Amino acid sequence: MNYKENKLKINNSLTGEKEVFNSILDGFVGLYVCGPTVYSDVHLGNCRTFISFDVIYRYLLHLGYKVRYVRNITDAGHLENDAEEGEDKIAKKARLEQLEPMEIVQRYTLDFHKVLDQFNNLPPNIEPTATGHIIEQIEMIMDIIENGFAYEANGSVYFDVEKYNESNNYGELSKRKIEDLVAGTRTLDGQEEKRSPLDFALWKNAKPEHIMKWPSPWGLGFPGWHLECSAMSTKYLGESFDIHGGGMDLKFPHHECEIAQGTAANGSKPVNYWMHANMLTLNGKKMSKSTGNTLLPEELFSGDNEVLGRAYHPIVVRFFMMQAHYASVLDFSAEALNSSEKGFLRLMEAMKILEEIKTSKKSSFDVEGLIMKFYNAMNDDFNTPILVAHLFDAAKYIQAVNLGKETISESDKKDLTFAMNEFVFDVLGLTLPSExxxxxxxxxxxxxxxxxxxxxxxxxxxxxxxxxxxxxxxxxxxxxxxxxxxxxxxxx
RNA sequence: GGUCCUGUGGCCGAGUGGCUUAGGCAAUGGUCUGCAAAACCAUCUACAGCAGUUCGAAUCUGCUCGGGACCUCCA
Structure with a gap:
C-alpha cells in the first residue's frame, strides 16, 4: 500500500483541526518525539506516550514513507523546583546517591531501552542526548540573541516573550493569551533578572556547587529547560519539519517555548503538525513521578504491585492501550486489563487459525472491503480502537470459515493473511504470546x-x-x- | 483564580446531526461436547441533568452538576 493512495489525516494540535497529512518532502517524514528525563525509572504513563508514537511511526513506515524518527534523551538541564532554583535534576539525584551524574543517566537510559523493548517498540533512528548537544544549543541561543529575542542577565540568558509576541503569537499552540499568562504567574526565585515573569531561561548561570556545567559565552552554566529539543530537532530534521509529538502535559510551556525558540532563531515555524498523546491515569488521576501515583512496568510484568494483584504480559498491556485512541485519557485498572487480555488471546487464536483454514472457489464475505476498513481506521488520525474492532470482525469471519459457515477464496485468504499480519504485527506491534x-x-x-x-x-x-x-x-x-x-x- | 478538555450501557472504550445492533470484557439463554474448554448463535443494559436550535440531537448552542489536564519539573 502506497502512502499516495491514502489520505492520512492527523489531528493537528496547532490548528485544532483534523488535516490531511502532506509531508514537506514527498515520501519522507521527519518525526520528533520528546523523550524521557533519565533520572528515575520510566513509569507506565511515560510508556503510553512512546507506545502511541511507536504505532504512528510504524504506520507511516507501513504506508511507505521513509521516516527519520528522532527521540531525545534528556540527561541535563531541567530545574527541580522553585525552592531549588537553578539546580539540575540529575545533579541533585547524583549528590543524594553519591554517584556521577552520567552514572545515573546511563543506568536509567538502559532501563528505559529495556522497558520499551519489552513493549516491542521500535528504536528511533536517532536518539540524541542533551549533554551531547551543548554546542548546538549555545549556537541557537546566539542566533536568538542576534535576532533580538533574548537578553543576558548575570550570566543567564532569557527569552524575551513579550518582544517575541509583538511579531508572533506566543500561546498559539496552547491557546493561551499572554495577558492571562501574566495574570497567573507565580513568584519565582531569580525573577528579578527577568524583564517579564513569562520569560524563560535559555541558559542558566551555574552556582559553584553545581555539578553539571559547561563553558559558554555567558560563563559557566547549563542550557535552559526547553532548548535541547529545539536544537536537536533543528540539527537532525531541519528548521521546519513534519511532525512533533509528545505528551499532553508538555504542550505548555515546553512545546510553546519550542515554537518560540525555533521561530526566533530561524525565522520559520519549526513544525507543521503537532501531535499530543494523552495521559494514562491510575485511580482517575494522571500518573506522575512527583505525586507518586505511578505503576512501574516491572511491577506490572511481575505482578508485584497492589493495584492489579497479578502479572500481565507487556504485549497485553500494549494491546490494552491500542483499544483506546492515543488522544484520549485512558484509565488503568485490573478489570480493563483482564478484558483486554481475553480479547487479545481470542484475536491471536484467530491469527493462528487463519493459516490453516480451507479455501473455496468464492468468498462469502467482502474481504477487500474489510481490509479497506483497516486502512480507513488508521488513516483517520491513527484510530487504533476502530482498527481493533475491525480486526475482531475479521477474527469472527475466520472462525466462521473454520466452522464451514462462511467461505474464503484462495486469493482472498492470501490478501487477508497479508493484511492481518501487517496490521496486527507490523503496525500495532503486537506479538504472539511466547510458547x-x-x-x-x-x-x-x-x-x-x-x-x-x-x-x-x-x-x-x-x-x-x-x-x-x-x-x-x-x-x-x-x-x-x-x-x-x-x-x-x-x-x- | 485563569486556560483548555471531558462525562456513553455492569466494566473498558469508539462514534458525532437521521440506520454504527461500533468493538472488547462481563451477564443470560442456546448449539456443540461424556463433561469441560474453545468456538458459534441469540438476548440484555446507553449516550450526566435542564433548556434551546432543528423536520430530526447522544452528536450543535447555553446553563447546571461531576471528572481531568495545564498554568511549576512532568509522557
Missing part, C-alpha cells in the same frame, strides 16, 4: 503419551481418569482441549 515452553521435544513426547493414555480412558468411558489427567495438566499450566479429531494442548 517457548511448549517447543520442548521431550515435553512433546511425554504429552503425546499422556494424551494417548487419556484417549484410551475416554474410549473406555473412564471419565474419572480422563478428567483427572486433564485437571492435573491444568494445574501444571497445560490446557487440554478436546475436539472431534482428538485433543490438542498448549502451555499457558
Amino acid at each position: 517457548e515452553k511448549g517447543n520442548n521435544e521431550s515435553l512433546e513426547t511425554v504429552m503425546e503419551l499422556v494424551l494417548q493414555m487419556r484417549q484410551k480412558a475416554r474410549e473406555n468411558k473412564d471419565w474419572t481418569t480422563a478428567d483427572a489427567i486433564r485437571d492435573k495438566l491444568n494445574e501444571a499450566k497445560i490446557v487440554v482441549k478436546d475436539d472431534k479429531d482428538g485433543a490438542t494442548w498448549k502451555v499457558q
Whole structure:
C-alpha cells in the first residue's frame, strides 16, 4: 500500500483541526518525539506516550514513507523546583546517591531501552542526548540573541516573550493569551533578572556547587529547560519539519517555548503538525513521578504491585492501550486489563487459525472491503480502537470459515493473511504470546503419551481418569482441549 | 483564580446531526461436547441533568452538576 493512495489525516494540535497529512518532502517524514528525563525509572504513563508514537511511526513506515524518527534523551538541564532554583535534576539525584551524574543517566537510559523493548517498540533512528548537544544549543541561543529575542542577565540568558509576541503569537499552540499568562504567574526565585515573569531561561548561570556545567559565552552554566529539543530537532530534521509529538502535559510551556525558540532563531515555524498523546491515569488521576501515583512496568510484568494483584504480559498491556485512541485519557485498572487480555488471546487464536483454514472457489464475505476498513481506521488520525474492532470482525469471519459457515477464496485468504499480519504485527506491534515452553521435544513426547493414555480412558468411558489427567495438566499450566479429531494442548 | 478538555450501557472504550445492533470484557439463554474448554448463535443494559436550535440531537448552542489536564519539573 502506497502512502499516495491514502489520505492520512492527523489531528493537528496547532490548528485544532483534523488535516490531511502532506509531508514537506514527498515520501519522507521527519518525526520528533520528546523523550524521557533519565533520572528515575520510566513509569507506565511515560510508556503510553512512546507506545502511541511507536504505532504512528510504524504506520507511516507501513504506508511507505521513509521516516527519520528522532527521540531525545534528556540527561541535563531541567530545574527541580522553585525552592531549588537553578539546580539540575540529575545533579541533585547524583549528590543524594553519591554517584556521577552520567552514572545515573546511563543506568536509567538502559532501563528505559529495556522497558520499551519489552513493549516491542521500535528504536528511533536517532536518539540524541542533551549533554551531547551543548554546542548546538549555545549556537541557537546566539542566533536568538542576534535576532533580538533574548537578553543576558548575570550570566543567564532569557527569552524575551513579550518582544517575541509583538511579531508572533506566543500561546498559539496552547491557546493561551499572554495577558492571562501574566495574570497567573507565580513568584519565582531569580525573577528579578527577568524583564517579564513569562520569560524563560535559555541558559542558566551555574552556582559553584553545581555539578553539571559547561563553558559558554555567558560563563559557566547549563542550557535552559526547553532548548535541547529545539536544537536537536533543528540539527537532525531541519528548521521546519513534519511532525512533533509528545505528551499532553508538555504542550505548555515546553512545546510553546519550542515554537518560540525555533521561530526566533530561524525565522520559520519549526513544525507543521503537532501531535499530543494523552495521559494514562491510575485511580482517575494522571500518573506522575512527583505525586507518586505511578505503576512501574516491572511491577506490572511481575505482578508485584497492589493495584492489579497479578502479572500481565507487556504485549497485553500494549494491546490494552491500542483499544483506546492515543488522544484520549485512558484509565488503568485490573478489570480493563483482564478484558483486554481475553480479547487479545481470542484475536491471536484467530491469527493462528487463519493459516490453516480451507479455501473455496468464492468468498462469502467482502474481504477487500474489510481490509479497506483497516486502512480507513488508521488513516483517520491513527484510530487504533476502530482498527481493533475491525480486526475482531475479521477474527469472527475466520472462525466462521473454520466452522464451514462462511467461505474464503484462495486469493482472498492470501490478501487477508497479508493484511492481518501487517496490521496486527507490523503496525500495532503486537506479538504472539511466547510458547517457548511448549517447543520442548521431550515435553512433546511425554504429552503425546499422556494424551494417548487419556484417549484410551475416554474410549473406555473412564471419565474419572480422563478428567483427572486433564485437571492435573491444568494445574501444571497445560490446557487440554478436546475436539472431534482428538485433543490438542498448549502451555499457558 | 485563569486556560483548555471531558462525562456513553455492569466494566473498558469508539462514534458525532437521521440506520454504527461500533468493538472488547462481563451477564443470560442456546448449539456443540461424556463433561469441560474453545468456538458459534441469540438476548440484555446507553449516550450526566435542564433548556434551546432543528423536520430530526447522544452528536450543535447555553446553563447546571461531576471528572481531568495545564498554568511549576512532568509522557
